[in-house]
Amino acid sequence: MAQNNSNGNSNSLQVPTGDNKYVTVFNDPVNFNAKHPLNNSWTLWFDNPGKKSNANNWEQSLKELITFDTVEDFWGVYNNIMKTCDLSVSSNYHLFKQGIKPMWEDSANKHGGKWSIQLPRNKTMSDIDNIWLYTMLACIGEAFEHESEVCGVVVSVRKAFFRIALWTRSSDNRDVAMSIGRTLKGQIGVDGAFEFQPHHDTKTGGKPWVV
Structure with missing residues (x-):
């Protein structure tokens, strides 16, 4: 996780200047002053469009919450936002690389697709927070062989299920897509089929790839 990031940080710790001794979160979870940089900066978004939302006004409900680029700042965000299991129906969290909006457009x-799985609420309610956490960690920790293909991940709260989705930059290379899907499934340890579908096929109902 703590390697070169998009801002040119090296894989060494970010430490204070001067004579102060650096203290990591592993030494002191409250008073640490050193941080472990990520390879990329990530932005967390939220929306709850409600019943009156449509394709024309959905973007108005999308809120950019915060951007982070270190391990410690990720945990600071995660530990201080509402957990997925507590969100209201129709809500969505989106975690995307900085500069990418969680929109097909x-x-x-626009040339990509998404891996997704639906998780029944009655079976996964107690586990969904961990499943979403492992999904985010796989992304910010760059667990994927084709990491540059990963744009972001989404968790959606619906009346009967939760949906986890990973968005990719492209959808025309089956081998690359399948590699990402297999890694995602292995990282979060969930039974059931993950389906990949290009964004442009979502409305036309093309047959998805499955892992």
């Missing part, structure tokens, strides 16, 4: 997404 974004230039990074």
Whole structure:
């Protein structure tokens, strides 16, 4: 997780200047002053469009919450936002690389697709927070062989299920897509089929790839 990031940080710790001794979160979870940089900066978004939302006004409900680029700042965010299991129906968290909006129309997404799985609420309610956490950790920790293909991940809260989805930059290379899908499934340890579908096929109902 703590390697070169998009801002040119090296894989060494970010430490204070001067004579102060650096203290990591592993030494002192409250008074640490050193941070472990991520390879990329990530932005957390939230929306709860409600019943009156449609394709024309959905973007108005999308809120950019915060951007972080270190391990410690990720945990600071995660520990201070509402957990997925407590969100109201129709809510969505989106975690995307900085500069990419969680929209099909974004230039990074428009030629891509998504891996997704639906998790029944009655079976996964107690586990969904951990499943979402492992999904985010797989992304910010760059667990994927084709990491540059990963744009972001989404968790959606619906009346009967939760949905986890990972968005990719492209959708025309089956081997690359399948590699990402297999890694995602292994990282979060969930039974059931993950399906990949290009964004442009979502409305036409093309047959998805499955792992």
